[in-house]
Amino acid sequence: MRIELIVATYNSPGPLRLCLASVAAQRLQPDSICIADDGSGPETAAAIAEIAAARPVPPIRHVWHEDRGFEKGAILNRAIATSEADFLVFIDGDVLIHPGFIARHVAMARPDRFSSGSLIRLDAEATAAVTVEDVVSGRVFERAWLRRMRAIDRFGTWLKTMPFPEPVMALLDRATPVQRAWCGANASAFRAALLAVNGFDETMKYGGGDKELGVRLANSGVPGQHLRYTAPLVHLEHPRGYADPEHKRANKERVRAERRSGLVWTPHGIEKRARAS
Template sequence: MRTELIVSTYNNPRSLGLCLASVARQGILPDGIAIADDGSGPETAAVVEAFALPGVAVRHVWHEDRGFEKNAILNRAIATSEAEFLLFLDGDVLIRPDFVARHLEIARPDRWSSGSLIRLDAAASAAVTEDLIASGEVFSRDWLRAHGALDRFGTWLKTRPFPKPVMAALDRLTPVQRAWGGSNASAFRAALVKVNGFDESMKYGGEDKELGVRLTNAGIRGQHSRYLASVVHLDHSRGYVDPEIIRANKDRIREARRSGLAWAVDGIVKPAV
């Protein structure tokens, strides 16, 4: 089974470089990596060009900057992928060395998977270096606690304080809604094609969760790896946030649940004109 890691990014070359540094330390590497670039400038292109892993195909999927069109560039990456199984990251997260292995371990054609985030504030994000990633210290409870990231018991659990069987049981039993999180998710490509990918008409604010609802409506159920596949999120500004769009997206998600909608009209396959 061929696998591809799809990493979304937009004009954040420092975070992307750190993200890729964590990708490079995977115990099981994907067969390919697609940088799904929502219109970044030459600094991001330079980061992608400089990144290479033996035996791993790296491609830069880019379109012109027309505002927030993350779903559109993700659909292009999906449509042009030759892999059977796709893993999704945002280019502002750091992944543990067993991240890919964990998603593969629970992969099933009738399931999609989503992990969780441990969020760093601006000061902690600025302190992250490639050396901290290489040593694994940035994922340690001591480092995260010292940098103010372990603010709740649930966040502490994301650091995997108990043996793997215990954490796996907590993943199964924790009563949280199964929601697709675009910064940490996976599915078989065939499942994504079945629902026509992401809805490109949706801008920032729940646009990823809507995909999870439609996958579920299509008979592809969600599963969490909240504790065994958490990622560390680097802080950054979001100049594209619009409260009105977020409210409208929430309405669309509720309607998708109510109606059983599975197919994205404005998705990978466009409506005939």
């Protein structure tokens, strides 16, 4: 089984460097890395080229399109369409993944399931304080460090720091009542399952596009399973100038409607066509 890590990014070369440093520290490395770039400028391309030259294994490919506003779904579709891997793990370029992150996603890989995790969020002040050494050493995943950075704000967040042995945390994954929705910053699926639903709906802008994909996967017979407490990652804070409250409201209603209708295929995905009868 070939594994590819797909990293979505946009004009954030600093966080992307930290993210890829956490990838380099994985106990299980992917066979390849795809940077799905939603129109970044030359600084991001230069950072990717520098990292790829310094660490040629696993190989990094850079998939880019012109900046036309928030079109994350479109660039992820291009990444999926051009991938040669069987199993795809998705993160954002502003997250730091635990050393066991990819291994856990792979251990839970099933053709009839997608996996989805969650985030431990840093505020802007804590984000500015993160160094490469914090990432490489694993300090950013230590409870003491996260507590100092004000990231452990509730019991559920504390559980995401994996305070108990993995079998216990895995049991909590299965028991959690939280909806099994696709989380774009922490998700995985077999490529064939994503192709069967035609990938992301590119008409969905920020706020709901990830969940919409998860609903269509579930409708197709590929429901979600939680890695909420066994595949943690730390999210770096950033501005969201592209967020539109009206789009988010409309997208939520669309997701609810698709859950009721059983929709599987989008004509606005990897292939721009209605589903063949």
